[in-house]
């Protein structure tokens with residue numbers, strides 16, 4: 504899922520004018536990302552890590568332009584929050600679950616363009632290493648971290664969460680913020696991801712976790728709409744994350760399903776497209792805009808019906 508936050512940040516405003524007028528170079532970058540994301544689906548009939556990275560290469564400018572710098576759903580505990588407040592609230596919830604102490608070494612897995620990492624480093628006074636399989640997000644993330652003057656405390660690196668390039672026990676805490684389903688491109692990858700988290704977390708450390716998962720398979724037609732909009736299907740996200748973590752040996756300390764409190768995001772997304780319809784039409788053309796809005800209208804009830812959104816703190820004893 505690629506919905507971002509605070510469209511008012513200074514780095515984001517600078518990006519707006521830039522992104523609204525695509526240069527030939529940017530068009531070719533986007534065309535390359537489109538091909539790289541679609542090829543695995545055509546040739547291997549499934550997602551690959553490189554394909555997921557390419558999908559985020561493709562959607563990042565547009566996500567930032569319309570929704571800001573976070574790439575997750577909003578958390579609306581009262582339902583009265585703005586989209587920006589809800590996106591931050593989601594980051595803060597997972598940060599809280601990771602039980603981060605001042606000075607801690609924190610891993611932000613699948614870190615988007617580093618907006619959550621920046622917020623975590625500031626609010627918790629810690630050092631955050633973000634890794635990401637999207638080279639474009641790494642590039643933009645480094646720009647954002649530099650613009651915020653936090654290069655000494657937030658590092659954004661290219662990397663694959665399924666084969667982490669860190670020694671055992673490297674981190675005091677791990678943030679796993681709406682990424683697990685994107686990372687896990689096969690069934691086996693689900694075990695592998697949790698095993699990697701176990702390996703790089705020190706004993707006594709905590710993982711703060713959140714993600715959209717599915718409890719039942721949508722219809723084939725619904726899965727096609729999910730794939731077109733979000734790159735994954737609902738069937739690929741059927742997993743019991745708390746059980747995956749306890750099977751690895753983690754202790755579950757807090758566990759809440761925030762699914763209902765994430766659903767207002769979809770109405771907010773549609774509202775952004777309505778409020779900025781001239782700009783959206785100009786950028787994508789009426790045909791693509793109409794199709795995207797139809798897909799959002801198709802996908803949101805499926806997510807509401809078949810989805811769940813576990814959040815928890817997992818402790819490595």
Ligand SMILES: C[S@@+](CC[C@H](N)C(=O)[O-])C[C@H]1O[C@@H](n2cnc3c(N)ncnc32)[C@H](O)[C@@H]1O
Nearest residue numbers: 559573574575613614615635636637663664686
């Ligand atoms: C839904 S976004 C969430 C991003 C970020 N956590 C946030 O909340 O803004 C999923 C992120 O996971 C990254 N990702 C997907 N598969 C990955 C992998 N195998 N290794 C590292 N990052 C991955 C994507 O590139 C993207 O940045």
